[in-house]
Amino acid sequence: MKQTTAPAGAPLQTPSDLPALMGKRYRIERLLGVGGMGAVYRARDLVREQFGDPEPWVALKTLNDTFSRHPDANALLYSEFALTSRLHHRHIVRPHSFHVDAQSKRAFLTLELLAGPTLDQIMSSHPEGLPWSDLQPLALALLDALQHAHQRGVLHGDIKPTNVMLCESDVRLFDFGLGQGNEGLLSRLPRLSRRRLAAWTPRYAALELLDGGDLSPATDLYALACVLYELASGHHPFSRLTARQAMRMDQYRSLQKPAHLPAHCWPALRRALAFEPAQRTSSVSELRQVFGQPIRRWWPWPQWAAVSLPLGRTSQ
Amino acid sequence: MIHWDSASQTHIGKVRKRNEDALLDRRPGSLWAVADGMGGHQNGALASRLIVEQLADLPLGANLDQNQRRVRQALHQVNHRLTQEVTLCAGRPAPLSGSTVVAVLAQGRRALCLWAGDSRCYLWRQQKLYLLSRDHTLAQQLISSNISASQAARHPNAQALTRAVGAHEVLRLDASEFTLQDHDRLLLCSDGLYRSLSLRQLAQSLRLPTAQASIELLFNLALQGPAKDNLTAIVIRPTPATSPP
Numbered sequence: 001m002k003q004t005t006a007p008a009g010a011p012l013q014t015p016s017d018l019p020a021l022m023g024k025r026y027r028i029e030r031l032l033g034v035g036g037m038g039a040v041y042r043a044r045d046l047v048r049e050q051f052g053d054p055e056p057w058v059a060l061k062t063l064n065d066t067f068s069r070h071p072d073a074n075a076l077l078y079s080e081f082a083l084t085s086r087l088h089h090r091h092i093v094r095p096h097s098f099h100v101d102a103q104s105k106r107a108f109l110t111l112e113l114l115a116g117p118t119l120d121q122i123m124s125s126h127p128e129g130l131p132w133s134d135l136q137p138l139a140l141a142l143l144d145a146l147q148h149a150h151q152r153g154v155l156h157g158d159i160k161p162t163n164v165m166l167c168e169s170d171v172r173l174f175d176f177g178l179g180q181g182n183e184g185l186l187s188r189l190p191r192l193s194r195r196r197l198a199a200w201t202p203r204y205a206a207l208e209l210l211d212g213g214d215l216s217p218a219t220d221l222y223a224l225a226c227v228l229y230e231l232a233s234g235h236h237p238f239s240r241l242t243a244r245q246a247m248r249m250d251q252y253r254s255l256q257k258p259a260h261l262p263a264h265c266w267p268a269l270r271r272a273l274a275f276e277p278a279q280r281t282s283s284v285s286e287l288r289q290v291f292g293q294p295i296r297r298w299w300p301w302p303q304w305a306a307v308s309l310p311l312g313r314t315s316q
Numbered sequence: 317m318i319h320w321d322s323a324s325q326t327h328i329g330k331v332r333k334r335n336e337d338a339l340l341d342r343r344p345g346s347l348w349a350v351a352d353g354m355g356g357h358q359n360g361a362l363a364s365r366l367i368v369e370q371l372a373d374l375p376l377g378a379n380l381d382q383n384q385r386r387v388r389q390a391l392h393q394v395n396h397r398l399t400q401e402v403t404l405c406a407g408r409p410a411p412l413s414g415s416t417v418v419a420v421l422a423q424g425r426r427a428l429c430l431w432a433g434d435s436r437c438y439l440w441r442q443q444k445l446y447l448l449s450r451d452h453t454l455a456q457q458l459i460s461s462n463i464s465a466s467q468a469a470r471h472p473n474a475q476a477l478t479r480a481v482g483a484h485e486v487l488r489l490d491a492s493e494f495t496l497q498d499h500d501r502l503l504l505c506s507d508g509l510y511r512s513l514s515l516r517q518l519a520q521s522l523r524l525p526t527a528q529a530s531i532e533l534l535f536n537l538a539l540q541g542p543a544k545d546n547l548t549a550i551v552i553r554p555t556p557a558t559s560p561p
Contacts, residue, residue: 031369034362034413035403064362120401124393162401178403199405240400240485 018062021046022108023099026060033162037177037199038063038077042113058096058110061177074100074107076177081109083154083179091145093174114172119161119227129234129260136291139228141171143288146224149173150284153182155215159223160204161230180215203236207243207275218277221284225272228287233258237273247275262295318424318496319555320346323527325535326548329508336360337506337548338368340419345376347387348550349419350435352506354480359413363482367394367417380423387419387430388489391481398482414482418449418504420552425496430489433480436510439494440501440522445515448492452479475507501530502552508545512538527551 353360416433
């Protein structure tokens with residue numbers, strides 16, 4: 001019978017279902033996050049530690065029990081590793097390696113360890129949305145990351161606030177666990193497994209995914225548009241509704257421009273949120289272009305305005 | 317200035333295949349928590365662990381009210397993740413994943429208990445045992461609507477939780493604030509532990525001079541029974557620091 005006593009200062013138990021040492025090399029230290037399919041831990045790489053690396057930690061991802069019993073489980077995790085490995089972008093997480101732990105037969109992958117708040121944490125401290133000066137660089141980083149992935153033929157498949165982290169003011173998109181390579185790319189990887197394992201996060205899934213359709217750049221666009229809207233306004237564009245529920249209630253018609261969003265960004269963002277793929281005529285590159293524009297001032301700031309401001313508030 | 321003597325233990329019990337309980341004994345910072353996970357496969361264990369990890373990482377300062385806000389915010393975030401940001405698979409029911417939580421924060425003699433679900437916080441004071449938390453269970457709900465405790469206990473779903481982290485889109489936490497006295501003891505525990513013991517046995521354990529001794533007796537007694545559920549407990553004892561000579 002297993003018994004653990006937690007001494008003060010070491011309050012956490014090792015997860016009961018995972019070997020404490022994975023692949024004879026990575027010592028699991030703590031749980032960082034739980035997704036629908038897997039869990040991510042912080043682990044210490046004993047090899048790096050042996051060579052005196054002052055930062056020997058990695059993020060270690062395994063599939064949870066439900067999925068690790070799936071016949072394609074290891075291949076599914078491998079495809080996440082393979083897809084992520086094909087991306088080289090400062091705003092996309094960097095993978096290290098893929099392994100199968102011989103003893104437990106569990107596949108796992110290691111990635112760079114990210115530290116910082118995820119976007120859902122940022123939003124919970126900004127209920128009114130982010131000011132444009134914060135929103136713009138964040139949006140551009142995300143749009144650049146997704147544009148890069150799409151150019152390399154990789155679809156993310158599960159863009160949502162918990163899959164974006166802000167690390168020391170640098171943005172990282174991660175979790176390509178439901179990602180997919182387009183035709184031709186990675187053709188020998190188990191693409192079919194994705195179809196058998198159709199999965200999504202309801203509030204960020206485009207209508208066609210809910211209807212059994214395939215991932216596409218347009219489904220990623222819809223999810224990212226939901227996240228951008230949420231960052232700008234502090235709330236999801238269709239609150240707690242899925243695309244299908246929101247469409248039935250005709251919520252698109254009543255979408256309001258978030259107060260912090262410059263007017264010139266709104267038409268493209270609004271089109272990116274269209275339920276029907278045919279009407280989602282915006283694109284990642286179009287959003288990138290409009291979000292990158294400086295705010296237009298239609299009227300030059302008049303000289304006399306500075307003078308008429310209350311004392312002490314002039315800009316000079 | 318208050319120092320803390322605390323001790324904690326978690327045990328899988330004699331029947332369950334995994335331990336879905338998790339605990340946090342964060343003595344610098346004065347934050348303690350017990351979480352009891354629920355859900356199929358390992359989901360419950362992950363949910364309770366996620367709660368504890370989030371609380372372990374929380375920056376805590378000297379202001380109890382601010383610390384309380386941070387703890388609440390962290391628990392709401394875990395709830396949000398477990399309810400609204402979960403990846404679902406076509407043709408499968410939503411993975412049920414959640415956890416109870418009971419947490420105590422202290423600053424000097426001021427202390428605060430926050431909870432959702434049926435994990436409990438007891439206070440042992442001057443030879444009397446007080447329950448500081450009130451279960452969020454169907455039985456407790458029935459009792460609150462004037463049904464006798466014995467009748468409520470007979471309800472087939474008496475132990476069903478009415479609140480937990482991850483159970484609903486909006487998490488409602490209960491809180492009770494209290495002032496600690498010399499010789500007080502606090503006990504945080506999962507239902508596996510308190511359902512295994514009588515009130516007399518709880519009192520008998522908390523009466524002992526050190527937190528570690530209390531923990532050992534609690535587990536010895538609980539493991540003499542069938543121990544069908546996971547068992548987790550933290551005992552906390554404020555010890556007024558002796559003034560320097």
